[in-house]
Structures are given as structure tokens and as C-alpha cells.
Amino acid sequence: MSTVLSFLTRRRGRNGFDLTDWLTWLYLLAAVLLMFGPVFWLALSSFKTESALQEYPPTLLPLAPVMATVEGYEEPLPLFRVTGGEHEGKVLAQVRRIGLNAQMVDPAAPGERVNVNINDRVPEREFTLALENYTTLFERFNFLLYFWNSVFITVIATIITVLFNSMAAFALSKYRFRGRTLVFILIIATLMIPPTINLVPIFLVVSELGLVNSPWGVIWPAVATPTGVFLLRQYMLTIPDDLLDAARMDHASEWRVYWRIVLPLSAPALAVLVIFSVMWRWNEFLWPLIVLNRSEEFTLQLALNSFQGDLQTAWAPLLAMTVLTLLPITLVFAVLQKYITAGIAQSGVK
Amino acid sequence: MFAPVTTAAAFVYRGAFELFERPMLALQKMTGAQRIAWVFLFPNLLIFSAFTFLPIILNFFYATTGSDRILLSERPYVGAENFASLLACENYLDPNSCGRDIFWRAVHNTGWFVVLQVGFMILFSLVTALVLNRDIPFRGFFRSVFFYPVLLSPVVVALIWKWILQRYGVLNATLEGWQLPVVNWLVEADWAFFWIVFVSIWAHMGFYTLILLAGLQAIPSDVYEAAEMDGASKWRVFSKITMPLLMPTMVVVIVLSLIRAVQAFDEIFVLTGGGPGSATLLVLQFIYETGFAFRPQLFGLAAAASLLMAGVLLVLTLMQLAATRKQAEG
The missing domain is CATH 1.10.10 (Arc Repressor Mutant, subunit A)
Incomplete structure (x- = not known):
């Protein structure tokens, strides 16, 4: 304040x-x-019913008709407020519509039916969340399958990315060997070659390896990120070599030096790479679109795209699915936004 | 709640260490303590070779061969035919006079898209960064407001806007409420193009705002204090101090956004599918459709178009390198 x-x-x-x-x-x-x-x-x-979504102009809040169970009727009846005619001001339940007239009953006195002109009544509505948009995703839309495919690709690719990139960064920052500069320049040079210009040949490699329509066809091409190597190498350069030498004096193997000393000390840079990698893989679209053609292998992004491409777009489940797709990233952002913005501002990558 | 997770993670972490310890020790005995660096490099280099270095070379083979076969051994050599077919044009300013009119329409669209998207995005990012650089409350919150869409997936971004822009969407309802004419936004060619530019600025400007903001905050405050002592006007401070000192960051941001805009695809593909007609078709969508979505799959043509795009990107990257070098020297 x-x-x-x-x-x-x-x-x-x-x-x-x-x-x-x-x-x-x-x-x-x-x-x-x-x-x-x-x-x-x-x-x-996403919380509106399909019929409320068809409404134009739309209401701000998700509203649904108020239903009332009236004695003598099996199904619940929708309530209407009568705005004109002899019953003006009353709230009645509609039994059925006949032409321009609606047969209505007073829920308090269900014995007597009255006729009301349909233009003299407005539906009574209340704030209702149409949670069925979300539940049908699980029942009819295979949401869990797509979710699992996305999670699998994101998690596995991120683990491999962090492992491979940190190993390479360790080699490039903590050893002097012939060809080191050349390898580093080669890796950095690939920053300038976005995968978008190599789509056809990468597809050949992936299909020769038998990885078309497999999550591994999405995972492998993306795990050796030059950004990650660069980010981690720059960070590892700041770790003093004396620390490593001291461990070697104690007969630590090179693997132990890497795994037990360098990795834990690089945690902040690793965290940045993890966040980036999760973001990249979760949101990736073009490459999965090329490699994954069978709907059982679809990621959430592909499933969303294929649903919206249907001629008869069922917006209610589509909107719910979109919300569930943006939810994980939103939560991650809400918790980590300070680190994400700082990481991006410092490294200048996205 | 997190305790079991961290315990499990620690267990996996230790397990992975022990799993690789023996083989790595054996390798170390073979290579010696220095050359083991190659062992650490190996997985990354293997992936790089298979999915980056090799494809760069293969791309040229595809671009110079024909047919719809993916295996190079089954593809007949056609020389520069693919390039000739793409570049056959009587007048490059008129896509209708070109053999591959769709490609040239995509090139024209991409050209306009790059100019408009980058131009306005940089302008808005700069204004936003200047606003956020002021001494305002809740600065962190406002920074996140602009940044949030950057994290959303392109498909989600496209669907958010498709829902708003559809014929009976909230935008038209609002316009109707104000007695303004309604428009079928994604069906009318010029409006569809406006919206792909708008949506892509909406989705990406937070990233560039963040970098420009970092650039602004790196300007030492004593420069401003000195200017204030001399009684410099606000505009003078902006044009003589802020802009020149921000220029290096600005150049990087411009080149970076140019590189991205040339390869724009995802949001636009989901939002308009390149339509109506080919009004919002961009080069990368042309490559995707030629090589993968349409039958027969013209891999050679797609590869040739990729190489042309790569040429443009190469020029932009060299510009970036020159700019960063200048920045490092200056």
C-alpha cells in the first residue's frame, strides 16, 4: 500500500x-x-454450456437456465420471468411451447396451467459453471492420452537435454584438449541454423531411424540445444578449477567430479535450462506436426489443432482443452516468474 | 507434499551416478584424464551430427534432386531445376506472373509481415520498456503482464484469438453494441492479414520488451543526473542520451525479431491456415505444405525453398554478428 x-x-x-x-x-x-x-x-x-456459447451477443459470465422440479412433472422445468400480459411479474416454469404460446405453471401451485406469449417472458438464469466441458474431455476426447504424450515428450526431452548439454558444457569449460575451440565454434554456429530450414533432411534421418509416429522422433532431434550448451558453459567457467583439482587429489574420477561437484554447483543455470526446455517442448508445434501423424501419438498442441480444424468445431470442449493446455505453463510462470524473466533478460534467449 | 518427491529425485540422482560410474571409470582409464572430454562431448555431438550437421549437407542433395521419394538413392538428379522452378518469374513484384505463384505470394506476404510485425512490435516494445523503466508501483507485476503471452503455446494463442475474432465472437458483439459495423475478421483478406500481424505482436512483444528494459536499466543513472543539472528537456534527454545508449540493444532486438519473423508459422497456421485463399500464407507454411502436407510430397522443391530462406537468414545473422561485435567493441 x-x-x-x-x-x-x-x-x-x-x-x-x-x-x-x-x-x-x-x-x-x-x-x-x-x-x-x-x-x-x-x-x-470455457465454463459456458454449448448453447450459451452459441448465444449472441454473449454474456460475460457463464449463465445457465434455472431449472425447477415441479410436482407432477418428471423432468426439471426451466423457469421464466413473465414480463407482460396478465401474469406479469410472476416467475413460472415452462411445460412446453406451442407456436407463439408457452404453457406454464406456477411452481407453487402446479395444478393450473396458463398460456403466456413467448415474447412476454425471459429465461431466469443463474451463474453456473458448465463443468461438463471439462469432464467430457476425459470421457470422450482422450484428453489424458494427449496430456500423457505431451508430458512424456516434455519430461524425457528435458532430462536428456540437461544431461547431454551439461556434459558437453563440462567438457568445453573444464578441459584443455586439442579441437576444443573448434567444437565450441561448431556448436555455437548451429545457433544460426534453425531447424526450420532443415525440415526435409531431418525428416529423412528420423524416418531412417524408424522414429516417424513415435515420441522419440520429436525428442531426439531437439535435445542437443546449442543454447543450452552455451548457457551452461558460460556458467561453468565461473566455477573455480581448484575445487575440481582438490577432488581429483582425493582420487575422484572425472565422472564423480562432473556429477558430484560441477552439476550441483551449476544448479541456477540448470534451472534456467530446465525452464526453457519445458517451455520449448510443451509448446512445440511444427516438428510434431510433421513427425506425428497418428492421433494416438498426438501431443496436446496437435490435438487442439486437429479439433479446431474440424468442420463442426465443438467450441465447448475445445475451449476447455485450451484452458487445460495453458494451465501448466501458467502455473509454472506464476511460481517462477521472477527467475524466468531474469533468466531471459540475462541470456537473451527464448 | 514435496518431501517424497525430493527424496525420490535424490534417489534417482544417486542411482544415475552409480549406474554410469564404472563404465566412465573404465573409459577414463583408456583415454586419460584430459581426453575423456571427448567422452563427455560425445552424446551431444552425435545428436548434432545426426540432426544438424548431416541435414545441412543433405538439404543440398534434396534441393538438386526430384520426385516424391524420401530416400536419396531413389531420387533422380535434376540440377538446379527446383530453384529454376521457384524463381521463374516475369515480374517479381507480381506473383501472378510467376510459375510458382503460390510461392511468390508467400514471399510477398512474408515480406510485408516481416516489415509490419517487426516495425510495430519494436515500437510497442520500446514504448512499453520506457514506461516500465519509470518509477511505478507494481513494476514486477506489469512486467509479467506483458511477458505472460510469450509463454503461451502458439496453438493456444491462435485459439484464444480465433474465439474472439469469429463472426459471432465477442469483438463483433462489442462493435454491434457500439453501433459500429461488424466484420468477418478472418474471412476478409486485408483484415486477416492485419490480425496475423496483431496476434503475433501480442504474443511476442513481451520478450523484446524484457530485453529492451534490461538495456534501459543498464544505462548509468549519473548520465541522467548530469543532464538534469544542465536543464535538458525531456525530449532532448530521450533523443540525445537514452536512444544512443540503447542503440546496441536495439540493433540486437531488431535483428533477432527479423530472424524470427522470417520463420513465422505456428500461430498463423492455426489462426488462418494461410487463408482466406493465400492471403496470409507465409514462406514456412509453403515449405511445410509442399514437403509434408500435400501429395505428392515435393521434397526437392521444399528443400530448395528452405535454402532460399536460409540465405535470407544467413544475411540477417551476419548482420547480428556484426552488430554484437560492434557492441562488444563499443
Whole structure:
């Protein structure tokens, strides 16, 4: 609160807020709306029933008709508020519609049926979360399979990435051997060769290895990231060599030096690489799109894409699935945002 | 709640150590303490060779051979035919006069996309970074606001906006509420193009804002204090101090975003599929469709188009190298 107070009382001009303060605040407010608004709207919409999603203009909150069980009727009946005619002001339950008239009953006195013009009534609605959008994902849309495929690729690829990249970084930062500079330059040079320009030949390699339609066809091509090697090498250079030599004096093997000394000391850089790798793999789209053609192998991203491409897009489950797909990344971001932004600002990679 | 997880992780960590300890020790005895570096390098280099170095060379073989076979031994040599077919054009400014008019439409679209997306994104990122660099409360929060979309997957980004922009979406409902004309945003060619630029700026500007902000914060404050003592106007401070000192960061950001924009694909593919017609078709989508989505799969043509794109990227990368070197010297 004190920051707000100091902000409100601080002044650049002589008299209160000056123009730039107003503009700054206006800009930030608009930005919050523009950056968060769409995601928020998606999340709200994902709790609406399919019929509420068809509604135009849409309501802000997910609303559903209020239903009432009326004595003498097996199914629950929708409630309406009557806005005109002789029953104006009453809340009645609709039994059925016949042409322009609706047969309605008073839930308190179910014996007597009355006729109301359909233009003289508006549905009674209340805030209801259509959780069935989410449950049907598990029952009818194989969500767990796609989720598992995505998690498998993300976790395995990240473990291999961290292992391979840290081993290479260790070799490049802690040993003097002939060809070291050449190897380092070669690895850094691949930063300039994005996989997008090698799609066809990478596909050949993957298909020769029999990895088409296999999660490994997505995992292997991506694990040797030059970014990771570079990031870790720069960090490991700051670890003093004396520490390693002391361990070697005690007859530690090189593997032990790497695993027991260098890796734990590189934890901050490893954490940055883990975050990046999770982000890359979870969000990856083009390469899985090429390698994974069978729907049993689809990742969440591919499943979302194939559902939205259907002629009859069923928006309700699609929106729910989109929310579940962005949820893990959002949670990770909410918890780690300070480290993520710092990591990116320092290394300049994404 | 985390205790069992950390215990399990520690167990796996120790287990992995012991698993590799003996074989690595045996290797160390064979290689000696220095050359074991190659053993550490080996897995990474193997992957690099298979999926980066080898494909670079193979790409040239594909670009100079024809047919829809993936195995190189089954592909007849056609020389520069693929390139000739892509580049056959009476007038490069008019895609209709080209043999592969779709490719040239994609090139034109990508050109416009790169100019508009990078131009406006850098502008907005710079303004945002300047705003966030001011002494405002909740700065961390606002920084996250801009950064959050960067983490979202392209498919999610596209679906978020598709839901808003559809004919009976919330944007048209709002416009109608204000008595403004409604538009079928993703069906009208010019609007569809506007929205792919807009959405891709929305999704990526947070990243560049962050880098520019770091650049701004690296400018020493005593420079500003000195300017204030001399009574320099705000505009003068901005144009004579902030901009020149931010220029190195700016150049890196511009080149980086150019490289990304040339390869734009994901969000746009999901949002518009390149349509209506080929109004939002970009080069990478052309490559993807030529090589993988359409039948017959014209791998040679796709590889040739990739190499042309690689040429553009190479020029941009060399520009970046020159810029960073200049930055390091300056």
C-alpha cells in the first residue's frame, strides 16, 4: 500500500499528476486489459454450456437456465420471468411451447396451467459453471492420452537435454584438449541454423531411424540445444578449477567430479535450462506436426489443432482443452516468474 | 507434499551416478584424464551430427534432386531445376506472373509481415520498456503482464484469438453494441492479414520488451543526473542520451525479431491456415505444405525453398554478428 500512496502523492509537475503520469497509468491499464483480457475471456467462456456459447451477443459470465422440479412433472422445468400480459411479474416454469404460446405453471401451485406469449417472458438464469466441458474431455476426447504424450515428450526431452548439454558444457569449460575451440565454434554456429530450414533432411534421418509416429522422433532431434550448451558453459567457467583439482587429489574420477561437484554447483543455470526446455517442448508445434501423424501419438498442441480444424468445431470442449493446455505453463510462470524473466533478460534467449 | 518427491529425485540422482560410474571409470582409464572430454562431448555431438550437421549437407542433395521419394538413392538428379522452378518469374513484384505463384505470394506476404510485425512490435516494445523503466508501483507485476503471452503455446494463442475474432465472437458483439459495423475478421483478406500481424505482436512483444528494459536499466543513472543539472528537456534527454545508449540493444532486438519473423508459422497456421485463399500464407507454411502436407510430397522443391530462406537468414545473422561485435567493441 505504501507504494501506492507514494505513487499517488508523488508529483512530477508542480500541481499533482502531470500528463506523463496519466499517460503511463492509462497505458498500463489498457495493457492489462489487452494482455490478460483475451485469456480471461477464454477461461470464462470455457465454463459456458454449448448453447450459451452459441448465444449472441454473449454474456460475460457463464449463465445457465434455472431449472425447477415441479410436482407432477418428471423432468426439471426451466423457469421464466413473465414480463407482460396478465401474469406479469410472476416467475413460472415452462411445460412446453406451442407456436407463439408457452404453457406454464406456477411452481407453487402446479395444478393450473396458463398460456403466456413467448415474447412476454425471459429465461431466469443463474451463474453456473458448465463443468461438463471439462469432464467430457476425459470421457470422450482422450484428453489424458494427449496430456500423457505431451508430458512424456516434455519430461524425457528435458532430462536428456540437461544431461547431454551439461556434459558437453563440462567438457568445453573444464578441459584443455586439442579441437576444443573448434567444437565450441561448431556448436555455437548451429545457433544460426534453425531447424526450420532443415525440415526435409531431418525428416529423412528420423524416418531412417524408424522414429516417424513415435515420441522419440520429436525428442531426439531437439535435445542437443546449442543454447543450452552455451548457457551452461558460460556458467561453468565461473566455477573455480581448484575445487575440481582438490577432488581429483582425493582420487575422484572425472565422472564423480562432473556429477558430484560441477552439476550441483551449476544448479541456477540448470534451472534456467530446465525452464526453457519445458517451455520449448510443451509448446512445440511444427516438428510434431510433421513427425506425428497418428492421433494416438498426438501431443496436446496437435490435438487442439486437429479439433479446431474440424468442420463442426465443438467450441465447448475445445475451449476447455485450451484452458487445460495453458494451465501448466501458467502455473509454472506464476511460481517462477521472477527467475524466468531474469533468466531471459540475462541470456537473451527464448 | 514435496518431501517424497525430493527424496525420490535424490534417489534417482544417486542411482544415475552409480549406474554410469564404472563404465566412465573404465573409459577414463583408456583415454586419460584430459581426453575423456571427448567422452563427455560425445552424446551431444552425435545428436548434432545426426540432426544438424548431416541435414545441412543433405538439404543440398534434396534441393538438386526430384520426385516424391524420401530416400536419396531413389531420387533422380535434376540440377538446379527446383530453384529454376521457384524463381521463374516475369515480374517479381507480381506473383501472378510467376510459375510458382503460390510461392511468390508467400514471399510477398512474408515480406510485408516481416516489415509490419517487426516495425510495430519494436515500437510497442520500446514504448512499453520506457514506461516500465519509470518509477511505478507494481513494476514486477506489469512486467509479467506483458511477458505472460510469450509463454503461451502458439496453438493456444491462435485459439484464444480465433474465439474472439469469429463472426459471432465477442469483438463483433462489442462493435454491434457500439453501433459500429461488424466484420468477418478472418474471412476478409486485408483484415486477416492485419490480425496475423496483431496476434503475433501480442504474443511476442513481451520478450523484446524484457530485453529492451534490461538495456534501459543498464544505462548509468549519473548520465541522467548530469543532464538534469544542465536543464535538458525531456525530449532532448530521450533523443540525445537514452536512444544512443540503447542503440546496441536495439540493433540486437531488431535483428533477432527479423530472424524470427522470417520463420513465422505456428500461430498463423492455426489462426488462418494461410487463408482466406493465400492471403496470409507465409514462406514456412509453403515449405511445410509442399514437403509434408500435400501429395505428392515435393521434397526437392521444399528443400530448395528452405535454402532460399536460409540465405535470407544467413544475411540477417551476419548482420547480428556484426552488430554484437560492434557492441562488444563499443
